[in-house]
Amino acid sequence: MKKFFEKFSIHFILIAVSLLSIFPFIWLISTSLKGPDENIFAYPPTIIPSDFTWANYSGVWDKVDFIGYFINSMIVAGGTVFLNLILSAMAGYPLARMEFKGKKIAFFSILATIMIPFQAIMLPVYLITLKLHLVDSVNNLAGYIGLIMPFAVSAFGIFLMRQAFLGIPKEMEEAAVIDGCSVWQLFTKVLIPMVKPSLAVLAIFTFIGSWGEFLWPSIVLTKEAMYTLPVGVNNLQGMFSSNWRFIAAGSILSTIPILIFFLAMQRYFISGENEGAVKG
Amino acid sequence: MFKYYGKYAPYLFLLPAGIVLLIFFFIPFFQTFVLSFQDYSYDIYHPAWIGLKNYVELFHNPIFYKVLWNTFIYLFVAVPILAIFPLFIAILINQKIRGVTLYKILIYLPVIVSIVVAAIAFKWLYADQGILNYIVTSLGLEPIGWLTAPKWALYSVIWVTIWKGIGYYMIIYLAALMSVPKELYEACDIDGASFFRKHLTVTIPHIMPTIALVTTISAISAMKVFAEIYVMTKGGPLNSSKTIVYYIYERAFENLDLGYASAMAVVLLIIVMAFSFINIFCFERNKYQL
Numbered sequence: 001m002k003k004f005f006e007k008f009s010i011h012f013i014l015i016a017v018s019l020l021s022i023f024p025f026i027w028l029i030s031t032s033l034k035g036p037d038e039n040i041f042a043y044p045p046t047i048i049p050s051d052f053t054w055a056n057y058s059g060v061w062d063k064v065d066f067i068g069y070f071i072n073s074m075i076v077a078g079g080t081v082f083l084n085l086i087l088s089a090m091a092g093y094p095l096a097r098m099e100f101k102g103k104k105i106a107f108f109s110i111l112a113t114i115m116i117p118f119q120a121i122m123l124p125v126y127l128i129t130l131k132l133h134l135v136d137s138v139n140n141l142a143g144y145i146g147l148i149m150p151f152a153v154s155a156f157g158i159f160l161m162r163q164a165f166l167g168i169p170k171e172m173e174e175a176a177v178i179d180g181c182s183v184w185q186l187f188t189k190v191l192i193p194m195v196k197p198s199l200a201v202l203a204i205f206t207f208i209g210s211w212g213e214f215l216w217p218s219i220v221l222t223k224e225a226m227y228t229l230p231v232g233v234n235n236l237q238g239m240f241s242s243n244w245r246f247i248a249a250g251s252i253l254s255t256i257p258i259l260i261f262f263l264a265m266q267r268y269f270i271s272g273e274n275e276g277a278v279k280g
Numbered sequence: 281m282f283k284y285y286g287k288y289a290p291y292l293f294l295l296p297a298g299i300v301l302l303i304f305f306f307i308p309f310f311q312t313f314v315l316s317f318q319d320y321s322y323d324i325y326h327p328a329w330i331g332l333k334n335y336v337e338l339f340h341n342p343i344f345y346k347v348l349w350n351t352f353i354y355l356f357v358a359v360p361i362l363a364i365f366p367l368f369i370a371i372l373i374n375q376k377i378r379g380v381t382l383y384k385i386l387i388y389l390p391v392i393v394s395i396v397v398a399a400i401a402f403k404w405l406y407a408d409q410g411i412l413n414y415i416v417t418s419l420g421l422e423p424i425g426w427l428t429a430p431k432w433a434l435y436s437v438i439w440v441t442i443w444k445g446i447g448y449y450m451i452i453y454l455a456a457l458m459s460v461p462k463e464l465y466e467a468c469d470i471d472g473a474s475f476f477r478k479h480l481t482v483t484i485p486h487i488m489p490t491i492a493l494v495t496t497i498s499a500i501s502a503m504k505v506f507a508e509i510y511v512m513t514k515g516g517p518l519n520s521s522k523t524i525v526y527y528i529y530e531r532a533f534e535n536l537d538l539g540y541a542s543a544m545a546v547v548l549l550i551i552v553m554a555f556s557f558i559n560i561f562c563f564e565r566n567k568y569q570l
Contacts, residue, residue: 045411115553128304
């Protein structure tokens, strides 16, 4: 009996917390499905729409270039992931496997970047990006590059890859070198395939981080055609001022891609094996 | 091990990452200090060197103290809740029960969703005639200006940060809980210890390092909040929900006062670096194998 009561209260609390976690979205979905004949400020509030409609979705879809935002987000997140994988793997390898002058300095310089918050250095980063003409007022390609470069590599990624290379038995390298591999061949043909699981983790978490990034794009972007999803969604508020049906529908629409991604990759996020992998 | 790589190989491998870090981390890091000694407000292309004047002004600016105070309230409210509540949830999820994966997915969901969407969702909950005020008024109380009353705005925004962080820290705690030896719990069960007693005497002491880690990372991220405020209140009303990163953004990109904003950035830098330093050298030594 005591066991039953204990289990019952655990489920009760967890259901309550789960509901609190998703309720803001449920309420947003509910609002987005309410037609013009239903007062969205009605007391008492109703979760199930009485004047059910998809019209808010088609309305916001016609006025807002979600496909464009989505493509921009894909380009930026894709480019960020791609560069992070290459640069982190390349930098992590010598830190794990080679002896060279200045290794300690390199190691601690990279470690130091973890302590520097982007928010504190963003003003010079902005000036440098302007000076390098990596902004959307030059052209779209420059705009994308400017969105990507400040996040093209992270200390987190470098240390993750270093850790992965440290775990490979040294005999692997010896065998490959005896077989006549060059360092570059050894790296690309032998070592990279062995650290694929870490690369996957790095890719997934970099993708999520880049996809949600809001501060940097809202600083550098000037053209609406270049907006990424978070910037575009924030802009809904200005476009539709108090039309909460449209704002709600647009917010939900913008969330669908990342939701699918999360559900497909959920084991990476909730297994706990990659503890602390998202940037704080 | 024999050396199979040439003299230059390590440097060539490090070079691409090094260039990016140099241009987008190290140079900006030092330039932040340089900017803070300059005045950009008259001519953005020819800043004037004004020594410590930005700092003197900053420390005589009541809004700066207000903003700093708000940031610390953010910390004092969000950090203890984020250090304790997710641990409680993690312990519950760690019991042998059904539906664990579903609970984890639902509680983790806010972490994955864009902060902009989360802030919009909460703005809607907080609306003057919104659903939260319905609850408040049906309890017989006056409706609350969640985002419009200076007394409440900051706390309403803090709640969004907390809500969005719970799942993230829960997963960190779940990973730590795996390392607690099962025999200790069995011993407790034999002794007939209660649920709370068991976790107070076994779990908490065992995962103390993780609690400390969560405290410092949640403190660092609380120092850096921006999007919640930008989307929900723009720092208002009357600066009541303005925190340091938002104020830096406002001074730099709305008032185009890069020097002044940089002086604030230096203050932010020093505080965050202190937290991070503790974090890395006390709690994350293993992660970096120092």
